[in-house]
Amino acid sequence: MRIVLATGNKGKIEEFKKLLPKHEIVTYKELLGDIEIVEDKDSFKGNAIKKAKTIYDLLNDETAIVISDDSGISVPALNNEPGIYSARYAKENATDKENNNKLISKLNEINLEKTEAYYTACIAIVYKNEVYTVHGWMHGNVINKELGEGGFGYDPMFIPNSYEKTLGELPYEVKKAFSHRTKALNLALKVLDVII
Numbered sequence: 001m002r003i004v005l006a007t008g009n010k011g012k013i014e015e016f017k018k019l020l021p022k023h024e025i026v027t028y029k030e031l032l033g034d035i036e037i038v039e040d041k042d043s044f045k046g047n048a049i050k051k052a053k054t055i056y057d058l059l060n061d062e063t064a065i066v067i068s069d070d071s072g073i074s075v076p077a078l079n080n081e082p083g084i085y086s087a088r089y090a091k092e093n094a095t096d097k098e099n100n101n102k103l104i105s106k107l108n109e110i111n112l113e114k115t116e117a118y119y120t121a122c123i124a125i126v127y128k129n130e131v132y133t134v135h136g137w138m139h140g141n142v143i144n145k146e147l148g149e150g151g152f153g154y155d156p157m158f159i160p161n162s163y164e165k166t167l168g169e170l171p172y173e174v175k176k177a178f179s180h181r182t183k184a185l186n187l188a189l190k191v192l193d194v195i196i
C-alpha cells in the first residue's frame with residue numbers, strides 16, 4: 001500500500017520507513033514541494049488532523065492514504081511543557097539543539113537533574129475524505145543533559161522506563177519496540193485494515 005506522509009521531520013520519516021518496511025512511503029514534499037502548515041490547534045490531535053487534511057486536500061485524490069504525526073514531550077514538573085509546543089519550544093523554527101538547550105535550562109531553573117517525562121504521538125489518517133486518529137505514549141525520565149547521538153529531537157535527553165541510558169545512546173530497536181510512534185502506528189495499521 002502507498003502511504004503519503006504529511007510530515008517534514010526527517011527523524012519521523014526515517015522511523016516511519018523503518019516501521020513500515022513493506023509499504024511504499026512517499027513524503028508530501030516529494031509530491032507537492034514545500035508547504036507551510038500552521039499548527040495552531042490546542043491539541044496533538046487537532047494539529048495532526050490539520051496536517052493530514054491539508055495534504056490530503058492538496059493531493060486531490062480521493063483514494064490517497066495520508067498519514068500525519070503530531071508529537072512531543074511533556075514534563076509534569078514543568079506543567080507538562082513543552083507538550084504541543086515541543087517543535088517551537090526555544091523559538092519558531094528552532095533546531096533540536098535549541099529546543100534541548102531550552103529544556104535543559106528549564107530543568108536547571110528548578111534544580112532537577114532528572115524528572116519524569118512522556119512522549120505523545122497522535123497519528124491522523126485521511127482516506128476517502130474521512131479522518132481517523134489514534135494515540136500512543138512512551139513514559140520515562142528526562143535528564144538535564146544530552147547523552148548520545150542516536151534518534152532525533154529530545155531523544156538524547158530521554159531515558160525510557162526500565163532503561164538506564166537515553167534514546168540517544170540506545171539502539172533504535174529499543175525505541176522501535178515500544179515508542180509512542182510505534183504504538184500509535186500499530187493502531188493506525190489496524191484502522192487501515194478495517195477501512196481499506
Ligand SMILES: O=P(O)(O)OP(=O)(O)OP(=O)(O)OC[C@H]1O[C@@H](n2cnc3c(O)ncnc32)[C@H](O)[C@@H]1O
Nearest residue numbers: 007008009069070071072073086087152153154155
Ligand atoms: O509537523 P511535522 O512536519 O510533522 O514535523 P515537526 O518536527 O514540526 O513535528 P511536530 O510538530 O509534531 O513537533 C514534534 C516535536 O517533538 C519532538 N519529537 C517528536 N517525536 C519525537 C521522538 O520520537 N523523539 C524525539 N523528539 C521527538 C520533535 O523533535 C519536534 O520538536
Ligand SMILES: [Mg+2]
Nearest residue numbers: 009039070087
Ligand atoms: Mg510541526
